[in-house]
Structure formats: structure tokens, C-alpha cells
Amino acid sequence: MIKIDKPIYVTQPALPPLEEFTELLKQIWHNKILTNNGPFHKQFEKELADYLGVKYISVFTNGTLALMTALQALHITGEVITTPFSFVATTHSLWWNNIKPVFADIEPNYFNLDPEKVEAAITPQTTAIMPVHVYGNPCNLEAFQKIADTYGLKLIYDAAHAFGVKVNGDSVLNFGDLSILSFHATKVFNTIEGGAIICHDAKTKQRIDYLKNFGFAGETTVIAPGINAKMNEIQAAYGLLQLKYVDANIAKRKTITELYREKLANIPGIKFLNDMEEVDHTYSYFPVFVDAKLYEKTRDELYEELKKHNVFGRRYFYPLISQFPTYRGLLSSKPDNLSVATKVADQVICLPIYPELEKNQQDNIIQLIKSK
Numbered sequence: 001m002i003k004i005d006k007p008i009y010v011t012q013p014a015l016p017p018l019e020e021f022t023e024l025l026k027q028i029w030h031n032k033i034l035t036n037n038g039p040f041h042k043q044f045e046k047e048l049a050d051y052l053g054v055k056y057i058s059v060f061t062n063g064t065l066a067l068m069t070a071l072q073a074l075h076i077t078g079e080v081i082t083t084p085f086s087f088v089a090t091t092h093s094l095w096w097n098n099i100k101p102v103f104a105d106i107e108p109n110y111f112n113l114d115p116e117k118v119e120a121a122i123t124p125q126t127t128a129i130m131p132v133h134v135y136g137n138p139c140n141l142e143a144f145q146k147i148a149d150t151y152g153l154k155l156i157y158d159a160a161h162a163f164g165v166k167v168n169g170d171s172v173l174n175f176g177d178l179s180i181l182s183f184h185a186t187k188v189f190n191t192i193e194g195g196a197i198i199c200h201d202a203k204t205k206q207r208i209d210y211l212k213n214f215g216f217a218g219e220t221t222v223i224a225p226g227i228n229a230k231m232n233e234i235q236a237a238y239g240l241l242q243l244k245y246v247d248a249n250i251a252k253r254k255t256i257t258e259l260y261r262e263k264l265a266n267i268p269g270i271k272f273l274n275d276m277e278e279v280d281h282t283y284s285y286f287p288v289f290v291d292a293k294l295y296e297k298t299r300d301e302l303y304e305e306l307k308k309h310n311v312f313g314r315r316y317f318y319p320l321i322s323q324f325p326t327y328r329g330l331l332s333s334k335p336d337n338l339s340v341a342t343k344v345a346d347q348v349i350c351l352p353i354y355p356e357l358e359k360n361q362q363d364n365i366i367q368l369i370k371s372k
């Protein structure tokens, strides 16, 4: 009988050493600059761009405001084609911009938006595509760029799961017109709350920087109805510290992933994803997919069983975004249109993964899944 006394959640944030953070706080107390593109904000953007291997980055209060601002930056209107298999913020950012979300189905291998289904969903009102690199696995980048070029659409990637992910040595964030990141406490890299937009030219970066500061382009010039989505100095300083430790944290995530893969292989009805060729992964999630017939237990039964033993997996992403009240009335939300996504949403459960997850804790989780 496995007994787990302390609850194990799907994730636990990695924090930098408190003493080092205190030193930076002293500097902020000395500077008396708390926000508005202060010295830590500037340095954080620079070091983050270097770390990620991108040209231009603008940091934000959170990922959702980054998504909303990205749509404003490119003047997106009308309809945007997106995935129902994501966190709700992806679609909410469209709704808050008065844009109609059009859901297309996902592909069955890595559960990212299916380019063929996207192409079939284009109408005269379509202005952009918003795919998500789900679990940090890159979308079909070439296919999406080709569709965007052919139809004259903008391409905005929700890369909230893809911090540090590289394809053939190049950051996945260098694809599309814009990418957004989230630095929420639950993500691979956190600034408590936070986010960013990645773009590829100085002019776009400038527009984004204006938009996140009410649209101010100078003391008396406001170029657009911007919002307040700036990152403050305390979080920027915290982020700078986090950058020193993120590689070590990703390495620990990799070790945990490898152990799950080794021990969960060959359990009938339990599937998981393997690394993609030519991709450097950062192991943001460890989803498993339950085939109820073969496993002789449904995903929800496994979820409840784990919970009974103090292990709190999460069903990312269930329900589908298209099933929430705001969106379920849309024509594109019909389950028939989203058959792959509908099936996967009923099978998935994300297992605990975070740098400080201990080996014996992980062994217990594995044992619970094996023993049923």
C-alpha cells in the first residue's frame, strides 16, 4: 500500500535563492525606481533575448496581456483560427479584442493545430492564425508559414509552454510574426506572474512597448488606446536571477521525464509523448493518455485514484475551450468539427513534474499508475 503524506501537485514553482534576491531588492530600494522601463526591466529584456536567442523581446505583466497586446500590435480584426486544445487565455485574448475565434481540429501526433484543418477554416473574414505549441512541442512551423503567406494572414504563436525550446538549434520563438510567452508561477521559467512578446524588428518592438504603456510614445503623445501591462522592477530583478538557474531546472525536468518514460513504457493503455527529432525540449509538462479499454480504467478514474493518494495530476486540456459557455454556441465548436481534440481531452492527464520532485515521490506516482 502506497502512502503519500504530503500532497504532490502537478507543479511547484522554482524560486531563486532568497539571499540573492534580497541583494537585488536592496538595489531597488536604493534606485527608487519601481517600474516604467527601469534599469532591471532593461537588463532583463536584454539578457532574456540573449538567453532565448531572439532579436527583440518585450516583457509583460502576464502572458494573457501579452497575447491581447500582440493582437493589437498587428491590428488583428474579424476572425482568427485557433485551437480548442489549450488554456482558455488563448481564446479569451481574441474575445477581449472583439475578434471571433474559429476553432480548427488538432493533429493526432503532438496535438497541435492541424494545418490542413486550418486551411479549410479560412473565410474572407480571417485575418490571422493563432496556434499553440502545446506542451512545448513545436507546431508544423513550415506549413503554417506557407498558409499565412498564401492567404496573406498574420501568424501569432502562443508559446506559453515553449520557453527555451529550439528547432535545429534555432529558437521556436523566431517563427511567425509574433510569439508570446508566459512566466506564470506554473511555467518552466517564472517571474511569479509575467509574460513577453517576441518580435523580429525594432519598429514592431517599439509599437509593442508603446501599447503596454497606455500608448505613450512621448510625454504628450499617445499613439493608440494602449493598456497598462508593464513588468515592474521587482519582478524583472527576480527574472534576472531566475535566468541563472533555469538551465539546471530544465536538466532536472529532463531527468524526471526520462524516468517516467522508462517506467511507464509497456503499460497497456498508457501512452506518452517522446522527444521530437531536431528539437531541444524544456520538458514543461508530462502528459499521459489513457485508453480506457486497454488500461481497464478511465482517465477520470485514474485521476481520482491518484487524488485519493494525495497526487494531484491535472487534465490539461479538459474541457476543451470550445466547450465553455462563451464559446460553445459557435459553429466551429461542434464536437464533429473537433473529433481529435474531443478524444484527446478525454484521455489526457498531466503528471507532476517540477525540479524539486523527489525520486521517491516519482516512484510512488509510477507505482500508483502501474498497480491501478
Ligand SMILES: *Cc1c(COP(=O)(O)O)cnc(C)c1O
Binding pocket: 062, 063, 064, 065, 086, 087, 089, 090, 132, 158, 160, 161, 181, 182, 183, 184, 193, 194, 195
Ligand atoms: C499559461 C498560459 C497562458 C496565460 O499566461 P498567464 O501568464 O497565466 O496570463 C496562455 N496560454 C497558454 C497556452 C498557457 O498555458
